[in-house]
Structure formats: C-alpha cells, structure tokens
Amino acid sequence: MVSLTINNKKVSVPEDSTILEAANRNGIKVPTLCHHPQLTPFGGCRLCVVSVKGMPKPVASCTTTVSEGMEVATSTPEIENFRKLVLELILSDHPNDCMTCEATGSCALQELAYAYGVKGQEYAGERRVYAKRDGNPFIERDMEKCILCGRCVKVCDEVQGVEAIDFTYRGFRSKICPSYEDDLDCEFCGQCVSVCPTGALTGKQWARKGRYEGVREVDTTCPYCGTGCTLTAHVKGNEIVRVSSKPWSPNEGWLCVKGRFGYKFVNSPDRLTKPLIRRASGEFEETSWTAALEYTAAWFKKIREQHGADAIGGLSSARCTNEENYLFQKFIRAGVGTNNVDHCARL
Amino acid sequence: MAGLAAIFGSGAMTNSIREIEGMEIIFIIGSNTKETHPVIANCMIKAYRKGAKIIVADPRRVPMVKFAEVFLKLRPGTDIALLNGMAHVIVKEGLQNDEFIREKTEGFDAWKSSLEEFTPAKTEQITGIPKADIIKAAKMYGRSRKAGVFYTMGITQHTCGTDNVRTIANLATLTGNIGREFTGVNPLRGQNNVQGASDAACLPNVFPGYQKVDLPEVRRKFEQAWGVPLPPKRGLYATEMMTAAVDGSLKALYIMGENPVITDPNQHHTIKALENLEFLVVQDIFMTETACHAHVVLPAACSFEKEGTFSNTERRVQRVRRAVSPPGDARDDLSIIMDLSRAMGYPMDYRSPEQVLEEFGRLWPALAGITYDRIKSRGIAWPCPSKEHPGTEFLYKDGFAKKIPFMPIAFNPPAEGVCENYPFVLTTGRNLFQYHSGSMSRRVEAIEKHAGEAYIELNPADGEKIGIANGDMVRVRSRRGDVTIRARFTRRISAGTVFIPMHYREAAANVLTNDALDPDVMIPEFKVCAVDILPMEKMAAEKPRPA
DSSP: OEEEEETTEEEEEOTTOBHHHHHHHTTOOOOOSSOOTTSOOOOOSOTTEEEETTOSSOEETTTOBOOTTOEEESOOHHHHHHHHHHHHHHHHTSOOOTTTOTTTTSOHHHHHHHHHTOOSOTTOOOOOOOOOOOOOSSEEEOGGGOOOOOHHHHIIIIITOOOOOEEESOGGGOEEESGGGOOOOSOOOOHHHHHOSSSSEEEGGGTTTOSSTTEEEEEEEOSSSTTOOEEEEEEETTEEEEEEOOTTSTTTTOOOHHHHHTTGGGGOTTOOOSOEEEOTTSOEEEOOHHHHHHHHHHHHHHHHHHHOGGGEEEEOOTTSOHHHHHHHHHIIIIIIOOOOEEOGGGO | OHHHHHHHSOOSOSSOSGGGGGOSEEEEESOOHHHHSHHHHHHHHHHHHTTOEEEEEOSBOOGGGGGEEEEEOOOTTOHHHHHHHHHHHHHHTTOSOHHHHHHHEEOHHHHHHHHTTOOHHHHHHHHOOOHHHHHHHHHHHHHOSSEEEEEOHHHHSSTTHHHHHHHHHHHHHHHTOSSBTTBEEEEOOSSTTHHHHHHTTOSTTEETTTEETTOHHHHHHHHHHHTSOOOOSOOOOHHHHHHHHHHTSOOEEEEESOOHHHHSSSHHHHHHHHHHOSEEEEEESSOOTTGGGOSEEEEBOOGGGSOEEEEOTTSEEEEEOOOSOOSTTOBOHHHHHHHHHHHTTOOOOOSSHHHHHHHHHHHOGGGTTOOTTTTSSSOEESOOOSTTOOOOSSSOTTOOSSOEEOOOOOOOOOSSOOOSSSOEEEEEEOOSSSOTTOTTGGGOHHHHHHHOSOEEEEOHHHHHHHTOOTTOEEEEEOSSOEEEEEEEEOTTBOTTEEEEETTOGGGOGGGTSOOOBOTTTOOBOTTOEEEEEEEHHHHHHHSOOOO
C-alpha cells in the first residue's frame, strides 16, 4: 500500500494505482471524459488534471501512478480554469443540438458543460463537417459530435478484439473511422455505443423513441444464447426503446449484436394475439381461451382413452423459464400420464 | 450432456464464466465462440490479454483463430482421432497427472494401450492437421494444470457425439484438469435456458434434478409430491417422437416454444410426422413454420413480458422480469399450462412463478437455497442446497462420487461419407447475427437487413471447380432434399467442406442434414452430411424433358 494525501486527506491505496483511482476509491470526484474504468488509460482529454506538489505542471490523474508521500490537489482555481478552457475548446467545435440529441440526459459532455457553465461560444470558429453516410442498420455515427476520447477504439480492440475502427488524420482533421474511411462493417456488438460519452455513437433503432422522460429501466436476462447476460430494458409506455447492460452485471456490461439490438421482435406485428383453432376448411379461426383450452383438453382426453397416455407427447422449450419447464413436464407426467417429454437440448 | 454426466456426475459446465480469465490454456473445440457466445469470447480475449494461450480446433477458420497460438483445422467428424492423438502425445511425453490418475480414476492402463495406434502420423492422416501442430497443442494442454476445454454442438451433433464428449473427458482426466478453479470441461449451452429446461426434466428419462424415472424410490417421492401415480418407463426423445408420429404410434403432440420444422434434421421427415398427427397444439409467440401445421395455436408471452428465472450455461439461476405487457390476448406459458391442466382434471394452482421454483427446490436439493429474493441483483449458480449457501462456481471441489473411468474410444467416420454423387461435406451451425430457427431474430428489421439472406460458404477453389462465381445462386442437394442458395466464397473453409447456417427457412440447412442419431443420446448428426453443389444453369439443363 502507498500513502498519500489528496485534498489534505490522508489516504492509502494499493501500489500501481493511478491518482484517479486513488481519488475515486476515497470518494473524491475528478471530472473525466476519455477515461473508462474497464479500459486502459488514454490521457487524452486532460479534464482529469490535478496538481501535485513538486511537479511544475498539472498532471493527468488517469495516467499518473501514486507514490509514497504524494500531495495531490484535485481542485484549485488554476485547475478549474484549465478544465473550463478544455471544455470551451471541445464545445467550440461541437454541434450544440442537445434539444434533439439522442444522448441528452446521459451525455457526459453535457453534464460537464452544465457543471462548469460552459456554452462553447468563446472560441467559436471553424467546425468539422462530416456527411452521415453509414449504411449499416445498427449504429448511427455522428462524427461531428465525436470528442476523440478514443473509448470506442479501445473497447473495440481491448474488449471485443475486432479493431474495426481507429484514429486517422491529425490535428483538427483527426477522426475515428474504419479503415479507408469505409462504412462500418463489424460485429455490431455496440460496445462502442455503450462507452461513448456523447451522442456521437447511438443505436439507429433508438432514434426519437425516448431518452429519459417517462423511460423506465427493467433488469432482466437476455433471451438469446446460453451466456445469460444481464440486460436492462429501457421501456417507454409498453415498448422497449433500447437495451443496455450495467457494468456490474456478470457480463460486465458487454453485449452482442443480438442482445443489444435484437429486441424488436417483441413489438413485431407478426405476434400471435388470439388463440386459433383450425376449422374443417383448413383455415385458422380466432377463438377464446376457454374454447381453445377445452377443445385441446377434450382431444388429449379422447386420445388417452382410445390409445393410452403414451400416444401423447410434449416438446418443451429451452427458450422458456425454469418455472414453465418444470410445470410443463409436471403436466405431461402427472396431468397426462406419460414420460414422453423432451426439449431441444440436442437440436 | 449424458456423456459427461456418466463420467463426472453432472452434464453441466464445470467452471464459471468468471474463471475463464484465470486460465492458462483455453482449448476451444467445435465451438464458434465469437459468433455463438460472443460475450464468453470476450472473457477469453480478456484471458488472452493476460497471457493465456488459446488452442482452436475447427473445420473452419472461425474468428477466435485470430487469438489462437495453435489452430487445428480438422476434417469434420474426426474429433476423436484428434483428441486421442493429443492424449497419445501427452502420455508419450510423460505429461499426465500421475497423482490424479492414481487417486481419482480407473481403467488407465487399458485406455493407454488403446491410444497406441493414434500416433501423430496416423492422426495427421485422419484429421488433416499437420502433426507438428497436434504435438504442439498436446504439449500446451498437457503441461498446464489450469486448462479449460470449451465445446458446443460441433462436438455433440454427431452420430459419435457421446464418444466425442468421452474423449474430451479422457483428456481432462489424464491431466487432472477438472475439479479445481480455472480448470475444467465446459459445454457451452446454445440457448438461454437449455440448462434450466434440462434441470427441470423436460427429458423423457428423468424427473426434475436428473432423478431417474425408472428408480422406484425416486418415483415414489414424486408420486407423493404430485399426488398421482406416475409412469415407470422412460418416454420418447424428441427425435423418437417424430418417428413415432410417422409410424402412427404417437397421436398427439403439445409443443411449447419449439420450431422443429426448422431445427430438426431432415425437414421432410419432420413435416410428414407433424402432418400425420391426429392432434397438434403449438404454443408460441409467432406463427412459426411448426405452428402452421397445428390444429390449435396458443399465443404466448415472450421473455420480456413475464416473471421467472433462466439458468445460464454456468448453472447460474437468474431473474427474468416483465418489462412490457403481452400483445392482445397472449398469456404467459405458466397460466396456460395451469388452465389446460385444470381442464384435463389435474388442477395445479400456483399464485406466482416463485411458488413453482420453491416446489422445484423442495424436490431437488441443488436448488433448495435459491429464492427470488436472493437473486434480486445477481444470480446464484447451483448446487445451492441451503438459504445460506453462496452457490457453486466450479464443480467437484469435494471430489467425485465414484472413480472417473477412462474409456477407450475407437475412431469411426461419420454416418455419411462423401462419394462421387455427393462429393462435399456439409457442416451446419449458426452465424453471429441470426439466432437458431430465426423466429425472433428474423423479425428484427435491422438484423434482417444486415444478414437476411441464406448462403453457403465454400472455398474459392471449390467454386472454380463447380464453375460458379462468388455470389452466384447454386443448388445444393443431399440424399434427403435440395435447396437453392447464394454461394459465398471464403478461405476460412477448406476445399471439400461447405457450411450453411441453420437459420433460413427459405433455404433451410435441415432440408439436407442427416437424421442419423447418436445411439446413446439420440442427437442427430447435423454437423456432417454429404452434398452436391450444382450451378443453376446446369440444374435447368438437367431437368427431365417432357415426353
């Protein structure tokens, strides 16, 4: 352990901790934009600068490791002015269209601009202008809103192992894009969307469906593969408007294309909404629950009487819950009287 | 699963997903993890970044190969030869775990002599993998005592599926790579709740918790709990039910949330079976290809519309919560089953799904300690025998119920080999974007826009031989049927082998696949069948002329 003081408070943290980690661990908030706790440090945005006694200039707390006896100040007039300046510069080249931006309410940049009272007019000048032309159906990339924090580049490489995007060009022309500035063609896991601190990366299906007003969050388990990722469904009215995952879930907040973008089947117009009985004509006809279930029970009973219970079988589903599967086999075994029950484990 | 259960005691993954990042060696065989379990692949990549070495064995250059130290590109259906060949090297090099073998196993010497013939040269000849790579992989796995094996249907969906699993178990037993943290044998479950549906005994031979139906004391326990006499003989497996429907001995079928027309092998056989039933009731969220054949269709709620639990691949029981209400008159499966049972004269009254789980836990001690309250924010992995028990991350910490048997396994080629008329080996599986029969994912507009067309992957050299260009439509036929499908050239597959994803009803891979079964667990051989590929013009020319 290493002992140091942060804002005159004595703290003790593990060796190799960064100043930022030491501060966070002790409940001291340092503003950040490019930092993400699940990714390697970048030190790009300079918002997390702190002053360290004995060092001539402020240092980025996310990339500076602690040392014994260090004296750190996370907030001084000089540092706060510097942060304000950084924000002014970022916002000078940012389309301040929070009114219609999908990220409003969950935007780190918006929150910091609010906290520092920065409007971005002080250095107004040339703006980056990029045409939106991405044909993929999953991820909206609005590169004019990109603050070049590099989180998306890191998550794509470090977590997903895909390296679909990287920084290109230099200085004012810097931007993040796929190789040869092609359209995005990747696994579309949306990890980049989940770590983007602004509205530069959003889900295409989310557009104008709901941001935070009237949106509820419900934690549940993904209905696709057996990994069992914890999902958070964002619900407005009776519609899922987006899906995310929390970093403290067993899947650490990471999802795949199906988990993150594959929820739209829920509201599909193809959903079955009424019990159906096939008539003599061969056509299905809508009916009531009572009629459908009595008809079904009558058939099962008739076959059981004529041919025995083993002439009836049940196929259950690996898509249904434990409770439903338990009850299904109990119904087939105890209600019908046969062990002819299986599911698709092998298929 | 049955294969693994017979050897170690349970058919489930022996490690947890969390443990992956602590492994030294990750051996992936018959699993396209990056596309079928993407988030587990992320854990493997995390381990790789921390220095773990990855071995991939697959007929295709799957995406995880990017991270592999060794890639073993084997011919489909030759897994037993590869695994026996690796065991041969491990024994020859003296890398086996003698202490573990002495204390925990039986039958080592007889098994050891069965490996004699699987020399690297012979293994290369059968599998097509260069022997240097076989030796390298064997030494990597054999030297490590923190090595996890991961497999899915690439191992099990063969006529020798159970034997494949046994050879994997042999390898883990040989090195003692089981029963400790960060090491084990891990079948990755393909569907959200395969584990749970199996635990709950939607299986013809066991009651909930894998308690055998033919044991009188077990049956008595369930008869007492459920208040009725229960049938003593095992029932029919899904694949047997289809055959019984064709021969007329099965008259009625109740299908809840399954789509066998797309997911079962030999589609024509499946449709014939369903059409032959006197009564078919299908309960689903969509009018699936299977529901089209039903006499009664019951509209169900989907997982975002109900309360309950799923058990994931690592045996973790996790909450499912209602986020929205179901459309129209659709209802959750639980209430449908209860009403149907009441109409059949066997009322089952539960006030909530939690009451059902409580009953399940009373009959199977492994679940006894799991309550909805305890899994509010994070699931618990079974066995969890009491309310104070934290759950079990890895299995067999306290040893095995009996000595682990080494089982000599002979290599037998797949049921259907290539021949002059059917010169290509077809293997099937999933892709990243679609899911299983596609009833959910194909109704997601974005997914369908991006990956909505069926395709056959083949090596450009084979394409040239057939006389087609990348993107051409081709006809693929097997002894059971034929489909028209777009050709996609890719070097990730070897010449002589082709791949079709299973999701697309309009060019369903399972029109072609072989319904030959593994004799132990009745799993069909989806992963190997023989096909021919014809360009479309040739196909037109081949049509019989009118007389």
